[in-house]
Amino acid sequence: MRAVVLERYGGPEVLTVREIPVPVPGPEEVLIRVHATAVNRADLAQREGRYPPPGKKPRYEVPGLEASGEVEAVGERVTLFQPGDRVMALLPQGGYAEYVAAHERLTMPIPPGMAWEAAGAVPExxxxxxxxxxxxxxxxxxxxxxxxxxxxxxxxxxxxxxxxxxxxxxxxxxxxxxxxxxxxxxxxxxxxxxxxxxxxxxxxxxxxxxxxxxxxxxxxxxxxxxxxxxxxxxxxxxxxxxxxxxxxxxxxxxxxxxxxxxxTALRSRPLERKMALVQQFLREGWPLLADGRVKPVIDRTYSLDQVADAHRYLASNQNIGKVVVTV
Ligand SMILES: NC(=O)c1ccc[n+]([C@@H]2O[C@H](COP(=O)([O-])OP(=O)(O)OC[C@H]3O[C@@H](n4cnc5c(N)ncnc54)[C@H](OP(=O)(O)O)[C@@H]3O)[C@@H](O)[C@H]2O)c1
Missing domain, CATH: 3.40.50.720 (NAD(P)-binding Rossmann-like Domain)
Incomplete structure (x- = not known):
C-alpha cells in the first residue's frame, strides 16, 4: 500500500510516500481502507523527531492520529463492525496510509450523511x-x-x-x-x-x-x-x-x-482509558455530530502526495479548523 513513512526526521520535505505492506489487524482490530485523515499539531512534532509514537518503535513510522474509511476486514474477536461499514477511528499513528488497523473500541460509526473528509477530521x-x-x-x-x-x-x-x-x-x-x-x-x-x-x-x-x-x-x-x-x-x-x-x-x-x-494527553493514555473515552463520546458527543448541531470545520484538503504542503500550511497558523488529507 502507499503510505507516508518517516525514514528520517526534519522539515516537511521528509514526508514522502512509499510502498509498505498492508497492516494485519489484530484479533480486536478492524482493517480500515482509508479515505481521509487529518493533520494535527502533534504530527509536526513527530515529523521533527520530538514526539515519538507510544510503545515500541514500529517497523514503519507512519504519522496520522485519525482516519475515516471503510472496514475492509475484521479480526477474529471483533463484534462491533463488519466489512463495508463506514467508520472513523482514533489512532496512535498510521493514518497517512491507504490502510490502517484500529482497535474496534477506538472506532466509531460515521454519522449518516457525513462525508469522508469531515469524518476524517473528527476523532482527534x-x-x-x-x-x-x-x-x-x-x-x-x-x-x-x-x-x-x-x-x-x-x-x-x-x-x-x-x-x-x-x-x-x-x-x-x-x-x-x-x-x-x-x-x-x-x-x-x-x-x-x-x-x-x-x-x-x-x-x-x-x-x-x-x-x-x-x-x-x-x-x-x-x-x-x-x-x-x-x-x-x-x-x-x-x-x-x-x-x-x-x-x-x-x-x-x-x-x-x-x-x-x-x-491531559490523549495519545499516551492507556488503551483501556482511550476505549472508555470513545465509548463515552459515542453516548454523549456523537449524537450532536449525527444531528448536525456540531460539525467538524474543514479549512483545506490536500492529497496524500501533497502532505508536505499540508504540514507547511498548518505550521503557518493560518488554518481555521482542520487540514484534511484525502487518500
Ligand atoms: N493533549 C492532547 O491530547 C492534545 C490532543 C490534540 C491536540 N493537542 C494540542 O492542541 C493544540 C491545538 O492543536 P490543533 O491541531 O487543533 O492546532 P492547529 O489547528 O494547528 O491550531 C493551532 C493554533 O494555535 C495558535 N498558536 C500557535 N502558536 C501560538 C502561540 N505561541 N501563542 C498563541 N497561539 C498560538 C494559532 O492560532 P492563532 O492565530 O489564533 O494564534 C494556531 O493556528 C496543539 O498544541 C496540540 O498539540 C493536544
Whole structure:
C-alpha cells in the first residue's frame, strides 16, 4: 500500500510516500481502507523527531492520529463492525496510509450523511475537546469557559461543544478572520490577542469573577494570565504548550482561590482509558455530530502526495479548523 513513512526526521520535505505492506489487524482490530485523515499539531512534532509514537518503535513510522474509511476486514474477536461499514477511528499513528488497523473500541460509526473528509477530521479533536471540557475541566451547563486558539482544530470543536452544552464561551484568536469564525462556532465573546490582552476582557465580561474552566494550548506565555483569569475553584486544563512548557506560577493564588491545574494527553493514555473515552463520546458527543448541531470545520484538503504542503500550511497558523488529507 502507499503510505507516508518517516525514514528520517526534519522539515516537511521528509514526508514522502512509499510502498509498505498492508497492516494485519489484530484479533480486536478492524482493517480500515482509508479515505481521509487529518493533520494535527502533534504530527509536526513527530515529523521533527520530538514526539515519538507510544510503545515500541514500529517497523514503519507512519504519522496520522485519525482516519475515516471503510472496514475492509475484521479480526477474529471483533463484534462491533463488519466489512463495508463506514467508520472513523482514533489512532496512535498510521493514518497517512491507504490502510490502517484500529482497535474496534477506538472506532466509531460515521454519522449518516457525513462525508469522508469531515469524518476524517473528527476523532482527534472532538475526543480531545470533549474530554478536556467535561472530564478534565468538569464543565457543566452554566459554566463559563475560556478557549484559547479558538480557531484551531481542537478550539473549533471545543467552542461548539461548550456552546451546545449551555456554557458561556470566551475565545482568544490571532486574527480578524478567526474572530468571525469563533463567533460562528458559538463563542459569546472573542478576543483578538494581537489587539488586546485577554485578561482584562475576561475580568470585564465576568464581573471580575473569572471563568470556571480554561482550555489552554499556549502554555508559558499565558500561564500567569490564565491563573488570574480563573474563578474560585476553577480549572486550567493544559492541552498544549505551543509557546513553551515552563512558566511562572503563583502558588499563593492557586492555594487561596482553590484552583486546579489539570494536564491531559490523549495519545499516551492507556488503551483501556482511550476505549472508555470513545465509548463515552459515542453516548454523549456523537449524537450532536449525527444531528448536525456540531460539525467538524474543514479549512483545506490536500492529497496524500501533497502532505508536505499540508504540514507547511498548518505550521503557518493560518488554518481555521482542520487540514484534511484525502487518500
Ligand atoms: N493533549 C492532547 O491530547 C492534545 C490532543 C490534540 C491536540 N493537542 C494540542 O492542541 C493544540 C491545538 O492543536 P490543533 O491541531 O487543533 O492546532 P492547529 O489547528 O494547528 O491550531 C493551532 C493554533 O494555535 C495558535 N498558536 C500557535 N502558536 C501560538 C502561540 N505561541 N501563542 C498563541 N497561539 C498560538 C494559532 O492560532 P492563532 O492565530 O489564533 O494564534 C494556531 O493556528 C496543539 O498544541 C496540540 O498539540 C493536544
Amino acid at each position: 479533536v472532538f475526543l480531545t475537546a470533549f474530554d478536556a471540557l467535561y472530564n478534565q475541566g468538569q464543565a457543566r451547563p452554566g459554566s463559563s469557559v475560556l478557549v484559547h486558539a479558538g480557531a484551531s482544530g481542537v478550539g473549533s470543536a471545543a467552542i461548539q461543544l461548550a456552546h451546545h452544552g449551555q456554557m458561556r464561551v470566551i475565545a482568544t484568536v490571532g486574527s480578524q478572520m478567526k474572530r468571525e469564525a469563533a463567533r460562528a462556532f458559538g463563542a459569546d465573546v472573542v478576543v483578538n490577542y494581537r489587539e488586546e490582552p485577554f485578561l482584562p476582557v475576561v475580568k470585564r465580561v465576568t464581573d471580575h469573577r473569572g471563568v470556571d474552566v480554561i482550555l489552554d494550548f499556549v502554555g508559558r506565555d499565558y500561564l500567569e494570565a490564565n491563573v488570574d483569569a480563573l474563578a474560585e475553584d476553577g480549572t486550567l486544563v493544559v492541552i498544549g504548550t505551543l509557546s513553551g512548557g515552563e512558566g511562572r506560577l503563583n502558588l499563593g493564588t492557586v492555594l487561596g482561590r482553590r484552583l486546579r491545574i489539570q494536564g
